[in-house]
Amino acid sequence: MFTDSHCHLSFPELSANLPDILNAMSQAQVDRALCICTTLEEFEAVHALSRDHANLWSTVGVHPDNEGVTEPSMDDLLQRAALPRVVGIGETGLDYYRLNGRSVADMEWQRERFRVHIRAGRQTDLPLVIHTRSASDDTLAILKEEGGFAGGGAQVVSRGVFHCFTETEAVARAALDLDFMISFSGILTFRNAADLREVARFVPLDRMLIETDSPYLAPVPYRGKTNNPSFVPFVARQIAEIKGLAVEAVAKATSENFDRLFNRVVSSS
Numbered sequence: 001m002f003t004d005s006h007c008h009l010s011f012p013e014l015s016a017n018l019p020d021i022l023n024a025m026s027q028a029q030v031d032r033a034l035c036i037c038t039t040l041e042e043f044e045a046v047h048a049l050s051r052d053h054a055n056l057w058s059t060v061g062v063h064p065d066n067e068g069v070t071e072p073s074m075d076d077l078l079q080r081a082a083l084p085r086v087v088g089i090g091e092t093g094l095d096y097y098r099l100n101g102r103s104v105a106d107m108e109w110q111r112e113r114f115r116v117h118i119r120a121g122r123q124t125d126l127p128l129v130i131h132t133r134s135a136s137d138d139t140l141a142i143l144k145e146e147g148g149f150a151g152g153g154a155q156v157v158s159r160g161v162f163h164c165f166t167e168t169e170a171v172a173r174a175a176l177d178l179d180f181m182i183s184f185s186g187i188l189t190f191r192n193a194a195d196l197r198e199v200a201r202f203v204p205l206d207r208m209l210i211e212t213d214s215p216y217l218a219p220v221p222y223r224g225k226t227n228n229p230s231f232v233p234f235v236a237r238q239i240a241e242i243k244g245l246a247v248e249a250v251a252k253a254t255s256e257n258f259d260r261l262f263n264r265v266v267s268s269s
């Protein structure tokens with residue numbers, strides 16, 4: 001019934017308990033999850049999860065926060081994106097939250113890395129999983145520059161999702177205008193997230209995904225604990241409450257949206 005569009009089951013907190021987590025997912029009717037890659041070094045483990053389990057899929061990408069790791073070339077991304085069970089490019093994007101004494105100008109390496117991912121997304125026609133934090137203007141600007149939106153004709157334009165959305169309604173509108181989807185995490189259930197709940201009210205149901213971003217950001221009532229995909233129904237329940245819908249309707253819509261965006265999931269099921 002539910003689909004977790006973004007989790008990190010390869011991280012040690014979760015991979016050590018995989019059988020329990022898969023069992024908890026099935027108990028909670030979380031039928032499927034997308035395992036997100038954050039370094040090339042990690043890719044093999046992420047991909048193995050999707051090869052070994054019929055209800056897990058994987059992505060390839062290098063997270064903007066990761067330094068001192070292999071810098072991905074187009075070829076690195078394209079080769080791995082061609083493998084079975086890989087259904088998206090990311091997570092990629094920009095994160096200026098922890099500059100550690102540097103200026104935004106110093107972060108050109110992040111912007112260049114993001115551009116490589118966008119080009120790989122277009123080349124493969126796979127959706128981008130975008131991470132943006134304290135950097136929404138540059139994220140949108142680079143996406144517009146590289147995304148091919150103004151090109152017209154038959155060329156492939158960027159598509160994807162802004163994951164773990166914590167930005168304003170204006171940023172949500174800009175993402176929707178580019179035909180991107182918006183994914184909400186357990187943050188939506190936090191007491192201090194009233195503004196974000198207003199953004200969720202604004203985003204149309206047919207453009208939303210739900211996610212855990214586990215092992216981080218466990219939703220209320222598990223806030224502060226280790227998160228896992230079986231908690232994604234709490235995000236769906238929060239959206240159902242905000243929009244005055246049954247949770248089943250939110251589960252169905254977000255799963256259908258997931259299939260529409262990550263269309264390689266459907267063809268490989």
Ligand SMILES: [Zn+2]
Pocket residue numbers: 091130131132163164
């Ligand atoms: Zn992220």
Ligand SMILES: [Zn+2]
Pocket residue numbers: 006007008036091213
């Ligand atoms: Zn993530």
